[in-house]
Amino acid sequence: MTTSATVRVELGARSYDILVGDGLLAEAGALMAPVLARPRVIVVTDETVAKLHLPGLEPSLSKAGIAFRKIVLPPGERTKDFAHLQGVVEGLLEADVDRQTTLIALGGGVVGDLAGFAAAIVLRGIDFVQIPTTLLAQVDSSVGGKTGIDTRHGKNLAGAIHQPKLVLADVAVLETLPRREILAGYAEVVKYGLIRDPQFFAWCDENGLKVRDGDRAARIEAVAASCRAKAQIVAADEREWGERALLNFGHTFAHALEAETGYSDELLHGEAVAIGMIMAFDLSRSLGICPADDALRVRRHFEKIGLPTVPPLGRGRKWSAASLIAHMRHDKKAREGQLRFILTRGIGQAVIRADVDMRSVGDVLQRAVAA
Numbered sequence: 349m350t351t352s353a354t355v356r357v358e359l360g361a362r363s364y365d366i367l368v369g370d371g372l373l374a375e376a377g378a379l380m381a382p383v384l385a386r387p388r389v390i391v392v393t394d395e396t397v398a399k400l401h402l403p404g405l406e407p408s409l410s411k412a413g414i415a416f417r418k419i420v421l422p423p424g425e426r427t428k429d430f431a432h433l434q435g436v437v438e439g440l441l442e443a444d445v446d447r448q449t450t451l452i453a454l455g456g457g458v459v460g461d462l463a464g465f466a467a468a469i470v471l472r473g474i475d476f477v478q479i480p481t482t483l484l485a486q487v488d489s490s491v492g493g494k495t496g497i498d499t500r501h502g503k504n505l506a507g508a509i510h511q512p513k514l515v516l517a518d519v520a521v522l523e524t525l526p527r528r529e530i531l532a533g534y535a536e537v538v539k540y541g542l543i544r545d546p547q548f549f550a551w552c553d554e555n556g557l558k559v560r561d562g563d564r565a566a567r568i569e570a571v572a573a574s575c576r577a578k579a580q581i582v583a584a585d586e587r588e589w590g591e592r593a594l595l596n597f598g599h600t601f602a603h604a605l606e607a608e609t610g611y612s613d614e615l616l617h618g619e620a621v622a623i624g625m626i627m628a629f630d631l632s633r634s635l636g637i638c639p640a641d642d643a644l645r646v647r648r649h650f651e652k653i654g655l656p657t658v659p660p661l662g663r664g665r666k667w668s669a670a671s672l673i674a675h676m677r678h679d680k681k682a683r684e685g686q687l688r689f690i691l692t693r694g695i696g697q698a699v700i701r702a703d704v705d706m707r708s709v710g711d712v713l714q715r716a717v718a719a
């Protein structure tokens with residue numbers, strides 16, 4: 349086992365470590381023991397991850413003398429709803445959860461968000477540890493404490509900020525992740541370079557193919573750098589009043605694309621974010637605030653890695669700029685009034701703007717759907 353990086357999320361009494369390494373799952377019991385109030389945990393996971401990675405986790409819990417029970421959910425975004433939240437909370441109560449029991453979220457962002465929310469509300473809050481098993485969850489959703497579920501009014505509309513006690517990001521578990529999911533997670537990796545770290549973007553341009561293709565050292569580097577970037581932003585702005593919103597780069601467009609495809613596997617979140625970031629560069633370029641060369645460099649990088657740059661056709665899908673704009677107006681972030689866009693002055697220089705002319709947005713969408 350190699351723990352190659354430890355990233356600290358500084359939040360006063362709620363600070364915690366993110367351990368990034370190769371083979372952490374097999375040592376997870378010993379690694380989490382210091383943060384457990386009692387050696388007793390309940391593991392929440394999904395069926396796919398249970399089959400692939402519970403056998404790697406369970407012996408390490410036994411070896412560390414940690415008693416455990418498990419709750420296994422169906423995989424997929426549809427699980428992130430009130431019905432499954434109720435199931436998990438009741439499952440925890442049936443397992444005789446007490447204030448000293450720790451919940452372990454073993455899985456992708458769906459398990460992390462749902463289980464984290466259950467941990468936030470059962471007995472008015474118990475501790476939890478994140479063991480993210482997708483690249484997206486390792487670089488984004490397991491860090492920062494946002495937990496929640498989707499409702500029929502939209503995604504992530506009910507939830508809580510509840511920080512984990514520890515995050516264990518083991519790049520070895522990514523071996524079993526389908527390539528499409530790796531690419532979707534990679535979009536969130538490169539996002540950190542695009543929003544405020546041109547050097548990290550240059551690193552991605554040089555090493556992105558290695559990250560995609562399974563080089564463990566490159567994956568550790570990418571996950572650790574992403575966690576460092578997110579940890580800094582979260583420490584400065586935990587509740588997203590300001591800078592944390594930069595993490596939503598590309599997301600106003602992405603959420604509209606996902607709403608159009610009904611949050612189905614027709615378009616994964618990371619794929620939508622990739623397309624959204626290209627749109628954000630195109631919008632910034634057309635507003636004259638971003639050099640055309642930077643927009644082109646980003647597009648070329650995405651093409652090299654195999655990330656989508658325009659909304660994909662297939663399944664008889666017809667995209668319309670007007671209906672994407674309608675989705676944007678319904679987005680959660682628009683509820684407080686003016687739609688906010690994260691634009692860019694160039695690679696590594698994202699800025700928040702609430703004064704964007706919707707006709708320019710329409711033009712960008714029109715170009716993308718016609719491409």
Ligand SMILES: NC(=O)c1ccc[n+]([C@@H]2O[C@H](COP(=O)([O-])OP(=O)(O)OC[C@H]3O[C@@H](n4cnc5c(N)ncnc54)[C@H](O)[C@@H]3O)[C@@H](O)[C@H]2O)c1
Nearest residue numbers: 396423424456457458459481482484485489494521524525
């Ligand atoms: N809380 C946050 O800050 C935050 C940030 C970004 C995204 N999210 C949320 O994250 C969710 C998406 O997360 P995701 O992309 O991880 O999706 P996911 O959890 O649905 O995982 C994707 C698929 O991969 C499978 N899987 C997981 N680990 C695997 C492994 N190691 N090997 C093989 N298969 C594996 C899962 O069973 C699932 O079918 C969305 O609900 C999104 O809203 C939350």
